[in-house]
Amino acid sequence: MKMKAYSLLLLLFIVTIGLIGCSNDSDSENGNEKQDDGSTGEETEAETSGGTLNLSIGQQPNTIDPLVTTATATAYAAKPIFETLVTVNENYEVVPMLAESFEESEDGKSIIFKLRKGVKFHNGNEMTADDVLASMNRWLEMSQQASASIPGAKWEKIDEETVELQLEKPSSIALYTVAEQNQVAAIMPKEIAESATEAGAEEYIGTGPFEFVEWKTDQYIHYKKFDDYQSRTEPASGLAGEKKALVDEIYWNFVPDESTRISGLISGEYDISIGVAHDNVKQIEENEGIQPEIWxxxxxxxxxxxxxxxxxxxxxxxxxxxxxxxxxxxxxxxxxxxxxxxxxxxxxxxxxxxxxxxxxxxxxxxxxxxxxxxxxxxxxxxxxxxxxxxxxxxxxxxxxxxxxxxxxxxxxxxxxxxxxxxxxxxxxxxxxxxxxxxxxxxxxxxxxxxxxxxxxxxxxxxxxxxxxxxxxxxxxxxxxxxxxxxxxxxxxxxxxxxxxxxxxxxxxNTDGYSEKVQGFQNFIGPVLWNVSVEE
Incomplete structure (x- = not known):
């Protein structure tokens, strides 16, 4: 069966992003300075800063399992932990993440995903095709978008490093659906995916740059850097490409009162505050050391x-x-x-x-x-x-x-x-x-x-x-x-x-953040990898 290889497109994507990085000094939408992804392999001082990132947000999720709900609070909180087979770059084009590559059949009724080798879950186990199959079958059952966009779809294991999405008919939106950030198709260990109930998974274990530590109700979610994280090597773009956990810990603090979030930002208690009313942006602009992120x-x-x-x-x-x-x-x-x-x-x-x-x-x-x-x-x-x-x-x-x-x-x-x-x-x-x-x-x-x-x-x-x-x-x-x-x-x-x-x-929308924070941006919500905090 004739296949349309993704590898050439991936090469073109990498080259294109590199050229864009050379010709543009700033992000056209958010005004954030782009980070130099570097080709020398040398890390800057900021990239090795470690430390703790304290974030405040108004909404507490009901769960961190992204398949259970379409709530934004869950999608945001799950993002540092879980990853997907494919995701979207800054142009909202579908590119691989946990998949090394993907190929679509000539008749459009099959997409084969070659999995990356050496990717580890936060429990230390290596990701396998069995984990992916269990996760994606659960996604087919739970996702409203999947049931509406690719009805009758099936996932099959080809071998230990390959899975296939089989479609009843050709679909130009199948890959977009797998990359969807609403009820995201999170890959988790087989035993967790298969034991999950309608209320959600019992453990939050993914492959992302940060791993779940604890959740204190009405206080915070605590994440820590995943030392064995296996990043892609392409330049960071949207939700795609290289991800670096540049801080040791993240505290995702629940602070319903906006004035408290802003006061904590001004005092230095919080490095980032998610959700600032437009009327309060001037207050942030007038305080030295903090600034708004308008996106x-x-x-x-x-x-x-x-x-x-x-x-x-x-x-x-x-x-x-x-x-x-x-x-x-x-x-x-x-x-x-x-x-x-x-x-x-x-x-x-x-x-x-x-x-x-x-x-x-x-x-x-x-x-x-x-x-x-x-x-x-x-x-x-x-x-x-x-x-x-x-x-x-x-x-x-x-x-x-x-x-x-x-x-x-x-x-x-x-x-x-x-x-x-x-x-x-x-x-x-x-x-x-x-x-x-x-x-x-x-x-x-x-x-x-x-x-x-x-x-x-x-x-x-x-x-x-x-x-x-x-x-x-x-x-x-x-x-x-x-x-x-x-x-x-x-x-x-x-x-x-x-x-x-x-x-x-x-x-x-508007967030606020300390000028000590480097690399923070929003792309379908806050992105906390490739973010550092100066001491």
Missing amino acids: TYGKELLIFNKQQGVFADKNMRQAVNAALDFEGVLRASFGDEQFYELEHGLFTPEIVNWYSDAGKEMYNQQDPELTQSLLEEAGYDGEEIVILTSREYPHYYNAAVAVQQQLEKVGVNAKLDVFDWATLLDRRSDPELWDIFFTGWDTQVIPHGYNFLDSKAEYPGWTNSPELDQYLEDISNATSQEEATAIAEQLQEEFWDYLPLIILGLFK
Whole structure:
């Protein structure tokens, strides 16, 4: 059977990253200085600094087993411990991690993963194909994304160093699904994977650069450097490439109160604080020795109820889209422009395999004449529009207020219904109770990660588009990335026509960190390898 070898692509990737490292001095998104990966083999003083990294975060996870939940708190806490067969680089391209290489069959129904030799678990045992098989079979059972994207898939052991993913039909998104960072396909010892229950694994043992030590409820998770960690040698990129445990220990402290996290950052008790309100960034900037890390989290979305009410009519949805000043809404939501960005795409430009300009002409139109024409076509006669919102998330609430005011200016009768967030989540499941609500969506690596596109997902708003469903299926069945990318462009064009929701733009989260910390960055959450702390 003819195979498409990955080795050449891997070589090209390494060369490309090297060239980028030579031609760029800084990270274009986060403004972090790139670390010199070096080719001399000599470690800098910072790289051998050791010591302890103290991090504070507001949310405590229910588990550190990433297969049990889609919660961000678990995904973040699991990242230093667990690794996957493949992962994504800074361009969100799939590259090997625990796999040495992978090959796809010509018919697209098989992917063979050659495993790296000498990789050890934190218990000292070497990773084998049996461990991988047990872990991946558990992932198939537990992962929502796996069941939706590659139904009927099977894993088989070829030999002690090789496993195979068998697909019922060709899938351009199978590798992305294995690399997914939501319910991540963590590789753990066979006995732990097979004994795990629905509540999770009994032990947290992976192959990552840090190993789990203890979890003191409501206090901290303690990690330590894994001395036998076997790193890849390619330059670090996104979640891929070289990983170095440059500190001896990490304390992942649970600090629900933000002011306490900031005070601890200022005093030096914490080296990094995850989750800083935009209003408090100036406080960090004004304190010597600490600085903010502002990074793109995802999209600010206006969701339409398409099941019933005025927005069941596409013309009415398009009328709202034509009326709004998106930058005005984002400014009201986030204040300073450093915390938001105008962007029409389902994906950002960094996600090179999926980004498209399709539909850009429909974005941020601010066209009063078109608005009135569409309102007339929809037969709008002053019906009340209910905007569901909550003050618990100020940027959603501020967006709701701004949209209400802008709609009233074009003659749309809009009313705010304000509830606590838990009540909002309950009410949005009833199509009789609302017409618009606001939410955010974090970075996805494939179109299928956006549930609001899929009629079968029944996400609140209730998309019902045979065209979007067909494009999603066609992307899955594509036999090459080039074909899948072209179909994704058509999908995005259809998205802006059908308009299940409005992408208002990108919004950014903020963390704070000490200037003693070197190499810290966010990529789908905090990355703590290749990070050192000066004494």
